[in-house]
Amino acid sequence: MGTAPGSNPEEQNRENENKDRDREFEKFSRATHDFASKPQDAEIATTTAHWEQTKPGTILIVDDTPDNLLVLFSYLEEQGFKVLLAEDGETALKIAQSKAPDLILLDVLMPKMDGFETCRRLKAKLATKEIPVIFLTALSETVNKVQGFKLGGVDYITKPSEQEEVLVRIQTHLNLRNMRRALTIQNKELQQALDFEALVRRVTDKIRDSLDEKQILETAARELAIVLDLSTCQIELYNLEQTTATIAYEHSITLPECQGRSRKIADFPELYQQLLQKSPLQLVEPIPEFNPQGIQVNRLACPVFDDRGILGNLWGLRPPTEVFTELEVQLMQQVASQCAIAIRQARLYQASNKQVEELAKLNQLKDDFLKTVSHELKAPMSSIQLATETMKTLLATKQNPQKSATFQRVLQIFHESCDRQKQLVDDLLTLCYIDAKAKTIQPELIDLHLWIQELIQLYLQRTRNHQQQLVLDLAAEPLNIAADPMILERIVRELLQNACKYTPASQTITIQTQAHESEIALCIINTGVEISAEEQKLIFDQFYRIPNNDPWEHGGTGLGLTLVKKLATMLEAFVDVRSENDQVVFCVRFPKKVKEL
Structure with a gap:
């Protein structure tokens, strides 16, 4: 007498356990599907919708039965998916590595390499570990579903299965994957925002305490280049007439150094017209200094300005395919604003120091002038005084002193000293009143x-x-x-x-x-x-x-x-x-x- 199906207690228990697990997983899938279709976070919903619109689903079906492949292939293509086919595990690994599908439907029982081993190898590689894997198993097959989940599978579909069920499960796990990607992006952006905020605080603290313009520029360029992973960060400053822009400081990692180079504003009217209006811009242009020539970079320029006017521009350079995000632009603008404040403070400090030095120099010139004037005025007076004493002696000791050669010499000294005194006083008066005149x-x-x-x-x-x-x-x-x-x-x-x-x-x-x-x-x-x-x-x-x-x-x-x-x-x-x-x-x-x- 044959044994009725399921009459073996151990087999019956295993079947009941599998049914319970399937019900639990189905319950979980419905819950996650509901969450994916009605996300709590608007940003995640937007990111997910954007992902779904811009990247159509690509499904890799791995099955050693051609009929199964053809049935699923036709149905999923009708639903708008791009479908890839593989009849064994080795082929599946190669396709997954090169094509990076969004989801894999993987038959469990296959010759040479079964579905579990194929899944293990997929999850062991960085390029394929995040691809969701749904196992396909025949209703009559006895498999260890727990092992499949441990290896990284996300779901089981029993063959033969309703096509609508396959579609729902695929959409559920694609939505889950998109949600994970969106969360990853959001977390990355959040961490980047925190890093940027910390950078602004760090740069602000460093440049706020510095009154050295060169140190301010060096700090801002270096910190931005590190945090934003820039090939080069440059700070260019305008001359007073805003006719030329000179790269005052540069932190370069991979590109040729351009520090100290100037260019005329008139040679780039469209570029500087926007910058002089205090608006940032992003553009791709070639680097003429680079060898070989023709290599392009993506440039982001943020004007450095305050309420007193514009001082220059902060430039960030990257490979042409790496676009600056809105958050990165905001960061550059904040750092540029802090640079403007710090540069103004440094220049004000330098100007005040220069004024102090000029005042000290003027005081020294005044002291030297007074000493020299005193000496110059004293010299002819000393001659006059000496001539006077000589004249008194001649008048007291000689008769008719006017006929004496000494007397004539004394008179000459009187005349020369008086002329010199008069000339000196005239020159001093002219010098004092020349500006008014x-x-x-x-x-x-x-x-x-x-x-x-x-x-x-x-x-x-x-x-x-x-x-x-x-x-x-x-x-x-x-x-x-x-x-x-x-x-x-x-x-x-x-x-x-x-x-x-x-x-x-x-x-x-x-x-x-x-x-x-x-x-x-x-x-x-x-x-x-x-x-x-x-x-x-x-x-x-x-x-x-x-x-x-x-x-x-x-x-x-x-x-x-x-x-x-x-x-x-x-x-x-x-x-x-x-x-x-x-x-x-x-x-x-x-x-x-x-x-x-």
């Missing part, structure tokens, strides 16, 4: 050649006495300049006096005029002497005298050339000096224009 000068149109010929009459006798030759070298064309005659005379007199004072006997003093395209030059040239390059830098300083170079021992106040420079500025001209080939040339250069008088 600049506002009241009245320029006139002067015929320069006629004016020079009248002026040199005063110096002809003096040059003859010194055995010097005075020469005029005037331009062929008439020259007119707009200037205050008194100020112009003071300038030329001082230069001629210096020329007479420092030119040795038998040498030449030349007054020369030159007409250029944009200026008129009036030059005083004297030969037989040179001024070193070091002294040329100092001769316009107050109280500076060229040492041991006055053959006639005229002396001087040391303010003459200082006044020449300042007076020329009042006439909107400038003075320069050059010396070579045993001669010195001072030129006063007037801009070539006629003013309305």
Whole structure:
């Protein structure tokens, strides 16, 4: 007598256990399906919907029975799935590795490599471990379903099965996988947001405590490059006119270094038009410095600005396929904003330090000036005092002292000392009031050649006495300049006096005029002497005298050339000096224009 199916107690218990497990799993599948179809989190729902719209489901069916493959293949293709087929485990592993299906329907009992071993190998590889596996088993087959779940399977479908049931189970597990992916993405974004927030705090703390602009730029570029995994992070700053942008600091990992390079804003109008309007932009463009050329990068630029204006841009560079997310753009903007505040503070600190240094320098100049003035005023007074004592002695001890050579020398000392004192006081007063006088000068149109010929009459006798030759070298064309005659005379007199004072006997003093395209030059040239390059830098300083170079021992106040420079500025001209080939040339250069008088 045969045994009725299920009459064996052990077999009956196993069958009941399997039924209970199937009911529990079916209950779980319905619950997860409901959760997937009505997600609690709107972001997850959006991400899942987006995934489902952008990536159609790809199903890999693994079965050694061709009829089963064809039935499922036809049905699932009708439902819009892309279907891949494999008749054994080895083929399934290769297809899964290369095609990355979204779900695998895997027959349990197959020759050579069964479904459990195939599943174990799938889960052992990084590329395929996350693919959901649903086992296919015939109703008459006895399999260890627990083992399948332990190996990573997510469900069982019994053959033959209702096609609608297969579809529901596939959709359920695809939805579950999409949910896991969405949660993974959300968790990654959340962790990234936390990392970004920490970065902003870290960068803010570091640059807020720094008053060194270079250190601020270095910190911001380095931290951003590390957190955002950038190939390069650059900070470029505009010049004051916003006509050029220069890379002030760069943290580069893989791309060529560009620090210090500048580019003109006018050469990239569309790019900088948006940036100067304080709007970030993202673009893909080639890197000309890279070898081989033509390699492109994705650039994100965020303007560095505050309420006082825009300072420059923060650039992040990546491979062209790696797009910056909205969160990353926000992070760059926050760091750029912190950089603007820190740079302003650093520049304000540097400006205040510079002002302190300038004030200290001015105080030192004031002290030096007062000491020098005291000394210069004291020298002629000492001569006068000594001459007075000598005069008293002569008057007390000699009859008719006026006939004495000593008496005549004392009188000469009186005259020279008084003249020097008067000249020094006049120069000091002129120096003190020169800025105020600049506002009241009245320029006139002067015929320069006629004016020079009248002026040199005063110096002809003096040059003859010194055995010097005075020469005029005037331009062929008439020259007119707009200037205050008194100020112009003071300038030329001082230069001629210096020329007479420092030119040795038998040498030449030349007054020369030159007409250029944009200026008129009036030059005083004297030969037989040179001024070193070091002294040329100092001769316009107050109280500076060229040492041991006055053959006639005229002396001087040391303010003459200082006044020449300042007076020329009042006439909107400038003075320069050059010396070579045993001669010195001072030129006063007037801009070539006629003013309305």
